[in-house]
Amino acid sequence: MSYAQRPLNLRSIALTAFLPTLLFSVGEGAIIPLIPLVASDLGATLAIAGVVAAMIMLGELVGDIPSGWVVARIGERNSMIWASIVTIGGVIICLLAPNPLVLGIGIFLVGIATAVFALARHAFMTSYVPLAYRARALSTLGGVFRAGWFVGPFVSAALIHLTGSTHAAFWVFIICCVLAVTMLLTLPDPTRDLIAPTNSGPVKSASSVPAQGIFQTIRTHGSVLARLGTGAALVGAMRASRIVLLPLWAVSIGVSAPDTALIIGIAGGIDFLLFYVSGQIMDRFGRIWSAVPSMIGLGLGHVALAFTHDLPSNVGWFIGVAMFLALANGIGSGLLMTLGADLAPQGHPAPFLGAWRFTNDFGSAAAPLAVAGITALASLSIASGIMGLFGLFGAVLLRRYIPRFAPDRPRSRL
Numbered sequence: 001m002s003y004a005q006r007p008l009n010l011r012s013i014a015l016t017a018f019l020p021t022l023l024f025s026v027g028e029g030a031i032i033p034l035i036p037l038v039a040s041d042l043g044a045t046l047a048i049a050g051v052v053a054a055m056i057m058l059g060e061l062v063g064d065i066p067s068g069w070v071v072a073r074i075g076e077r078n079s080m081i082w083a084s085i086v087t088i089g090g091v092i093i094c095l096l097a098p099n100p101l102v103l104g105i106g107i108f109l110v111g112i113a114t115a116v117f118a119l120a121r122h123a124f125m126t127s128y129v130p131l132a133y134r135a136r137a138l139s140t141l142g143g144v145f146r147a148g149w150f151v152g153p154f155v156s157a158a159l160i161h162l163t164g165s166t167h168a169a170f171w172v173f174i175i176c177c178v179l180a181v182t183m184l185l186t187l188p189d190p191t192r193d194l195i196a197p198t199n200s201g202p203v204k205s206a207s208s209v210p211a212q213g214i215f216q217t218i219r220t221h222g223s224v225l226a227r228l229g230t231g232a233a234l235v236g237a238m239r240a241s242r243i244v245l246l247p248l249w250a251v252s253i254g255v256s257a258p259d260t261a262l263i264i265g266i267a268g269g270i271d272f273l274l275f276y277v278s279g280q281i282m283d284r285f286g287r288i289w290s291a292v293p294s295m296i297g298l299g300l301g302h303v304a305l306a307f308t309h310d311l312p313s314n315v316g317w318f319i320g321v322a323m324f325l326a327l328a329n330g331i332g333s334g335l336l337m338t339l340g341a342d343l344a345p346q347g348h349p350a351p352f353l354g355a356w357r358f359t360n361d362f363g364s365a366a367a368p369l370a371v372a373g374i375t376a377l378a379s380l381s382i383a384s385g386i387m388g389l390f391g392l393f394g395a396v397l398l399r400r401y402i403p404r405f406a407p408d409r410p411r412s413r414l
Contacts, residue, residue: 016187018144020080021121023180024087025145027173028114029152031091032056033264034166035107036247037257041166044100046248047376053244054368055104059111060118061358061365067119068217068354076120081184083117084177091173110173118145119350119357126341126349134341135287136279139334143275146333150272153265157258166257217355224343225359228401232336232356233363234394235291238298240364241387242325245371245380246318249305252380253314263319267326274330281331282338287406291335291398297328299391306385336360342406 035056039049071079090109097103121141129137156169218225246267250260281290301324308317340356341349367387374383 016183017121017124018141020180020183021117021141021144022148023176023183024080024084024114024117025148026152026155027087027091027148027176028110029149029265029268030156030169030172030176031094031110031152032149032243033153033247033261034156034160034169034257035103036244036251037260038094038166039100039103040251042097042100042103045376046252046380047372048100049251050244050248050368050372050375052100052104052107053247054240054365054372055107056111056114057240057244057361057365057368059108059113060115061111061361062108063112063115064119064354064358064361066354067116067357068123068351070116071120071123071354072348072350076124077184079120080117081181083113083120084181084184086113087117088174088177091170091177095167095170115357115361119354122337122340122357123350123353125337126344126353127346129341133279133283135282135334135338136276138337138341139275139279139282142278142334142337143272146268146272146275146330150265150268153261153268157261157265160258160261217351218358221343221352221355224405225355228339228343228398228405229356229359231291231394231397231401232339232360233366234390234397235295235332235336235363236360237363237367237370238295238302238387238391238394239329241302241367241371241384242298242329244368245302245305245384245387246322246325248371248375248380249309249318249384253309253318255315255318263322267322270323270326271330271333274327275333278331278333278335279338282335286402287335287339287342288399288402290332291339291402292395294328294332294335295391295395295398297331298325299388299395301325301328302384302388302391304388306381306388309379309381339402339406 032053035053036049039052040046044052067079074082087110090106090113093106093109094103095106097106122138125138125141152172155172156166159168159172160166162168246264247260250263255263278290301321304324305317305321308314308321311317336356340353343356344352367390371380371383371387374386
């Protein structure tokens with residue numbers, strides 16, 4: 001492995017590479033558990049509240065379409081700055097929303113901006129992290145997102161307790177975005193003195209390769225996206241189902257807004273603590289040893305939750321299953337980013353990563369809509385059980401296609 005300039009050292013760029021991401025995710029974590037509750041306060045039914053909550057995933061799906069092109073054109077840093085600015089606009093719409101429809105529009109814009117922000121940081125890590133510790137680096141990035149989702153609900157719970165208004169959480173997101181933009185503008189660009197590692201031969205510079213659109217990229221890489229991408233989409237679906245289902249479940253069984261934020265925040269802490277364990281598993285033993293156990297756990301957790309709604313101890317079961325789902329999700333921290341990095345072209349990853357994230361986020365967008373639809377037609381319990389079965393099917397797909405498309409390579413055991 002050779003380097004033309006300075007190789008990436010995660011310790012040396014931790015501030016500039018990870019802190020803006022942490023700030024953004026704290027703001028996102030502050031509002032996500034409360035979206036169904038805010039929609040309910042504006043007059044939405046349980047099913048409509050689920051649709052509003054799904055808008056953030058649908059926005060991410062739509063945002064994936066231009067994100068690879070945008071990042072390839074204007075660079076990771078500028079993409080993150082503009083994504084933060086769009087997020088501020090979306091959150092302001094949420095604050096002013098007079099009804100669930102306008103709230104959904106604001107959440108949709110936040111989802112679009114989130115897709116661009118996440119793709120920008122993913123592309124940077126894919127380009128500059130050596131293969132030997134790629135999974136640990138990307139799991140650390142996943143851990144940074146999870147750290148924000150862990151801290152955010154506690155911040156929102158404290159503010160709701162002090163102010164008595166759920167809208168206080170949206171101001172947290174605005175402040176976090178302003179701080180992230182300030183940091184991106186003032187701190188050194190981490191890509192300035194770095195060069196991509198030559199993991200597999202010479203690397204073309206990004207500027208020498210024309211940026212493909214997402215649909216052209218999907219056609220080029222159709223085989224892997226249709227097969228392994230379907231398994232990845234189900235991973236995204238299970239994660240999104242968990243994010244939307246737990247707040248809806250809390251509303252359904254009568255858990256208060258501060259308690260909901262607290263429970264989900266504690267679950268986020270469990271999720272966060274496992275990010276480096278996931279990276280170690282993937283780097284030492286292979287991606288499949290993180291992927292399959294994570295999906296089995298997410299599937300079984302959803303199925304178990306489906307049988308607890310009407311039990312006298314339903315709140316206790318809700319807390320226990322929330323923690324178990326966090327454990328299962330934490331074991332898979334960084335999985336989709338690592339698989340995307342494994343499969344992406346070395347010198348120009350952004351277009352492929354945009355297409356890869358599109359397949360992942362298709363599942364993320366479809367799952368909450370499915371939860372809302374099944375809830376409207378049947379019940380929340382049936383929705384949870386059906387999603388659990390999808391999770392178990394996803395484990396089968398990952399077991400089959402990861403060895404085919406992302407076979408294990410010799411890696412450093414440091």
